[in-house]
Amino acid sequence: MRARRRCGAAIRTVTDQPVRYVVYSHQHxxxxxxxxxxxxxxxxFVSHANCLAHFRDLPNxxxxxxxxxxxxxxxxxKLGNHVLVLRYLGLNHGDCLVVMTPDHVNVPFIVDLxxxxxxxxPIMADYSLHNWVRSLRELESWDFKEYVGGHGIPLAPKSRxxxxxxxxxxxITETKRELDAGTPQEKIPDxxxxxxxxxxxxxxxxxxxxxxxxxxxxxxxxxxx
Numbered sequence: 001m002r003a004r005r006r007c008g009a010a011i012r013t014v015t016d017q018p019v020r021y022v023v024y025s026h027q028h029x030x031x032x033x034x035x036x037x038x039x040x041x042x043x044x045f046v047s048h049a050n051c052l053a054h055f056r057d058l059p060n061x062x063x064x065x066x067x068x069x070x071x072x073x074x075x076x077x078k079l080g081n082h083v084l085v086l087r088y089l090g091l092n093h094g095d096c097l098v099v100m101t102p103d104h105v106n107v108p109f110i111v112d113l114x115x116x117x118x119x120x121x122p123i124m125a126d127y128s129l130h131n132w133v134r135s136l137r138e139l140e141s142w143d144f145k146e147y148v149g150g151h152g153i154p155l156a157p158k159s160r161x162x163x164x165x166x167x168x169x170x171x172i173t174e175t176k177r178e179l180d181a182g183t184p185q186e187k188i189p190d191x192x193x194x195x196x197x198x199x200x201x202x203x204x205x206x207x208x209x210x211x212x213x214x215x216x217x218x219x220x221x222x223x224x225x
Contacts, residue, residue, distance in 0.1 A: 021044050022039075035062075074086065082102060090131060110149055111150030118204040133168055
């Protein structure tokens with residue numbers, strides 16, 4: 001009840017209208033749990049159709065099952081005179097992530113693909129690395145100046161997307177270089193961390209996460225995932 005009151009108070013600082021739709025960015029619980037307070041008020045829940053299999057495979061009572069899903073590359077969610085444009089870029093961070101942009105404010109909501117100024121989650125377990133890079137390149141081709149992320153600073157310049165792509169490409173390239181050179185795998189994380197440090201040391205928690213990022217890339221080349 002206390003959480004419901006806090007949530008309601010926060011929403012009323014923006015609008016006195018009820019919440020009509022809740023849109024899931026993807027299937028991960030840290031972004032979508034707790035929607036029951038909106039379901040109880042009559043809101044409709046929206047996601048890409050691929051999310052359904054995840055919710056059924058690992059049920060969570062704090063996750064409201066979507067009642068509206070879509071399968072194509074774009075879905076226009078209409079409310080009054082406005083449209084929230086949902087775009088599905090394919091496999092990247094899981095298989096059901098959508099980027100959403102209000103038609104009247106050209107500021108996309110881009111969750112987890114490019115956390116501004118920070119490092120990727122250490123083991124990057126739910127990412128298809130080459131599809132992640134592909135998706136970032138697609139986002140770079142879009143016409144916008146700033147975006148809202150799911151973590152980190154509230155509003156970030158588009159250049160942070162390029163920064164993430166360049167980091168990933170360098171990470172992948174340098175890890176593969178050491179594998180091809182026959183460097184013992186236990187030494188590769190330190191070698192690559194030192195090589196990338198001059199360009200990327202300003203990223204938050206670089207020293208804490210880069211070696212695990214390298215280990216994830218090793219599985220990409222050694223195990224095919």
